[in-house]
Amino acid sequence: MRAVWYEKTGPAAEVLRLGDIETPQPGPGEVRVRLHASGVNPSDVKSRSGVRGPIAFPRVIPHSDGAGEIEAVGEGVSAARIGTRVWVWNAAYRRSFGTCAEFVCLPEGQAVPLPQGTSFEAGACLGIPGSTACHAVFADGDVTGQTVLVTGGAGAVGHYAIQLARWGGARVIATVSGPEKAAAAAAAGAHAVINYRDGDVAAAILAANAGRPVDRVVEVEFGGNLPVTSAVIGDGGVIAAYGSMADAEPKLPFYPLMFRHVTLRMLLVYLLSAKERAATVARLTAALEAGALQHAIAATFDLTESARAHAVVESGRLIGNSVITIG
Template identity: 45%
Template sequence: MKAIIYSDNGGPEVLQLVDRDVPEPGPGEVLVRVAVSGVNPTDWKTRAGATNPKQFPEVTPHLDGAGVIEEVGDGVDAARIGQRVWLFMATAGRPTGTAAEYTVVPADRAVPLPEAAGFELGASLGVPALTAHRALTVAEDGPNRLRPGALDGKVVLAAGGAGAVGHAVIQLARWAGATVISTISGPEKARLAVDAGAHHVVNYREGDPVAEIRGHAPDGVDIVAEVALGANLALDLAVLRTRGTIATYANDGGKAVELDVRQNMNLNTRFQFLVLYTVGAQALTAAAEDVAAAVGDGALPVGEEHGLPLVRFPLEGTADAHRAVESGTVGKVLVDVSPT
């Protein structure tokens, strides 16, 4: 099979296209013929060695993907052979991700994908959708599971709604019944956030964004899903309701975070820092189940017309796909691996 690998941390140039044997699924595992692989910021950061030291002599990157189950290991229902699936956390604690024609994952990381959902949608779920789910289910006064009606009466602020996680926050929050406000930096990103389903968009670079958000949410925002905590904290606190939650999954721009303790005591602010690697099995399972339900309801479409442009590369162009993600390309970067 064709696979992308790297043996040393470094820039995109360390990625190589090689031939490898098709792996065999072990007990509790499935072998998946990968159709589309999704690329996330964590994939290039792991490749670059920016997060943790490389754990394995050779790594095939990418946590997310979609394809068809070809074989199952002991303990897995043989009826799953031929099942269309989306994959998540493929390289968590493992050396073989989805940037290959075949990959092996634990059976519970291969989630059934409805026939009506394309593989490009399946490969766009994973990290963005599971992160969004976690951000929306950690509030003191909110639900710990999502379904239609779970967020009725709540107001969600999706920071950076034109990004992959922000897009998923908008879609999942709207599916669950919330009023969704998204902050954006310009008209093109505003269009994407609206196409994703945001009820209101606010340009944080113009006018008085606090007053504008408060105009849409006079009692304040219940949950902020934050991508740039250091840069946006003052805005977040100015619009947060008492006992509101700021769930932060990144700190784009790297600005230092300084907290006014008294201000946050008075607000009873809840801060939730999150990363999927350490969120725990229970949270991951719940998120995968709820995201699968949303997909079944048609609530998580992707593509330009749905607010998330797809930027596609062939398997041999995986290094360019990584460069695109590193440079902040708007939309979801995908690698087309093999036809199914």
Template identity: 40%
Template sequence: MRAAVFTEPGPVDVLKIVEREMPPVGPGEVRVRIVLSAVNPTDTGTRAGRGVPDGVQPPRVPDQDGSGVVDEIGEGVTGLQPGDRVWVWDAGYGRADGTLQEYVTMPRRQVVRMNDDVPFEVGADLGIPALTAHRCLTVASDGPDRLAPGALAGRTVLVAGGAGAVGNAAIQLAKWAGATVLTTVSSKEKADLASAAGADAVINYREEDLAARVRELAPGGANVIVEVNTDNLEADIDAIAPGGNIAIYVGGKFSVPSFKAMLKNVSLDFVLTYTTTDAEKDAAVAAVAEAVNAGAFRVGEQAGLPIVRFGFEQAGDAHAAVEQHVTGKVVIEISEG
């Protein structure tokens, strides 16, 4: 089978497509024929040598997320059969074998069945973006542990960067859970995408005062803020409701206007989906799977997240596109659906 491998970290040209043996299937494992491998910023970071540390050294096959078809199941596996359409998560975290190959063998827990009418493009967009979004929406101490219809009813959620993959997922999941969703963007084109995702109101932070606009739309302020840029924290604290939560899923050093935050009893939480607890991850996977199978999670330009496709031989170009902050979800076509 073909696999894209890097033997040392570096720029995109360290990725080489090679022939490898078909991975065996042990007890409790599932082998998946990958149709689409998705590329996230942490995937390019791992390839470049600056990703999330997991103790695994090259040679490695990158990419955490993907969708495909069950090829073979191991002893003791239940709930899946060969031919089932599935999505996978954290394929390359703590393991040398991600989804940028024709077949990958994974523990049963990390292979999630999806309905036959769910496009592979949807399945490839889950994993890191959707599971990150779920944790950001549930991390508040007074929030639900697991999203479901009505779980965020009566709450206002502000999603920073609504045209990104995590932002898009947060908008769709929050709407499915019953929240009023506001979001921020930097251009008219991205505003159109965020609206297509289902946001109730879109704020162009380059042209509008964020806090003033949030207070106009939600006089009490936002109960939950999903934040991708720590430079926004001062405005976030102005915009948040008393007792509200800001969930931050981006790294970097920053300062906090702590007295303003204290006055509102604001809480800040930091989210990295790789290192959430098993219970938190299981809740996220179950909720995302339910939303997907209910038709509440979509992709494509009509859903606010354009799909940017690359062939297997263009794996390096796909990684470069993510590093260049292309708008949309980058996927690599590995095999026929």
């Protein structure tokens, strides 16, 4: 089969190689998925570049997210699963064999049925962006009647978080860094969109919510946004943070948050418990079947263009997801 791999970390154009390797065979409890799309996430490019540490295996086929069709099953797996359209999660997490290939073998629970109305390209965005957004929005209960603030509303996670929160019955306020991103957040369904580079952001958020504090925050930049977040979060509110690149070790205003009974939720989608994963998958499936999700696929590439796909994600200029299509 054709696959892309790296055997040392470094720049994409230097270390990513395309070639033919042996097609994997499913072991007990596994399925083999013929992949049609592979999602490229920031975590993938960080691992390949070496930012996340030295290479963990002699050879790594990157990418945790993907979608395709089950074409073979291992011992203990029902043959009825053959032919099923699926999306996959955690393919490359703590594993050497991700989705940047024609086939991948995974435990059958990591191959989730993909609704017929959802494309393979969209399915390749559900493992990290979609699941992170879903867990951040709903991990602390339903959001009906609440106000959810989504920071980085035009990002891959933010795009899904806006739609999921609105689908869940919340009022959604999003923050962005410019007009193009504002348009993307508005198109996703945000009731109000605020440019955080323009004026008093906390005051604008409160004004957009009729002067009331927000109930939940889906937070892309915990440390950098903490002065604003702590000013707008309400009593019993939740800050669900999945990133803090600008300030990795922020000073926490403990008592101001404690006296508002605020919950700080730090989340890493790779480590969801079985119960959390099941709840996230069920929510995403329901949202997909309800037609509640648009998929912001900003760029698609052929398998031969994998280095370009990595470079585009690394540039930080995409408004949406980068997906590799696999013929």
